[in-house]
Amino acid sequence: MRQPLVAGNWKMNGSLASVRELLAGLKEGIGDVKVAEVAVCPPAIYIPETQAQLAGTPISWGGQDLSVHESGAYTGEIAGPMLRDFDCKYVIIGHSERRTYHGETDELVAEKFSAARKSGLVPIFCIGETLEERESGITEEVVARQVDAVIEHCGVEMLGEGVIAYEPVWAIGTGKTASPEQAQEVHAFIRSRVAKSSSDVAEGLRILYGGSMKPDNAAELLAKPDIDGGLIGGASLKAADFLGICTAAND
Secondary structure (H helix, E strand, C coil): CCCCEEEEECCCCCCHHHHHHHHHHHHHHHHHCCCCEEEEECCHHHHHHHHHHHCCCCEEEEECCCCCCCCCCCCCCCCHHHHHHCCCCEEEECCHHHHHHCCCCHHHHHHHHHHHHHCCCEEEEEECCCHHHHHCCCHHHHHHHHHHHHHHHHCHHHHCCCEEEECCHHHCCCCCCCCHHHHHHHHHHHHHHHHCCCHHHHHHCCEEECCCCCHHHHHHHHCCCCCCEEEECHHHHCHHHHHHHHHHCCC
């Protein structure tokens, strides 16, 4: 049985004051979450504060990106071992914003997946299609290519040590959401694609939905057999909304 994971991606949001308020709200309400594993991924500069506030709670934390290098002359980059120094469990890789704004390729994302695992981090590996790709009928082709890149570079067993987050790019920050049926269809395809390499890995792999999940649609999405949680953007910046999604997994 796959335990649901609800992870918050705070993106480039927050201040020290707002982060402290948000973390306090999460700590206060986490007792209502009975089923899901919960994690937050703040901007890197707030990871030490997150560690200080969440240590000893059931909530894990992680980074939003990492370098493929462990150290060196890479100004502005953050290495996996640095994240581990602050007890990060997870790291997001391949988010559509990194792919779009920073030109990250499937091959680079696969290298980041490997770097994360070598550092002892659990990658939250983002995949998904744009609106143009969906309307062109190539959603499965796109996500297959993205998944295959990691399998080819890392092997299917290593893929199974991470988490996949399916994020239809057209539903990120737009208020649009794939219907539960649309999301389930792609999640099932992703699992079947992994199963071509290993049915055991596919069965145990957690696949999150990451397209504008909110408290009012979370229960219906999480009820689908191949949706194992969510990677939450905007709704993770308000404790009540984020906890509302987390508790939806109780049902």
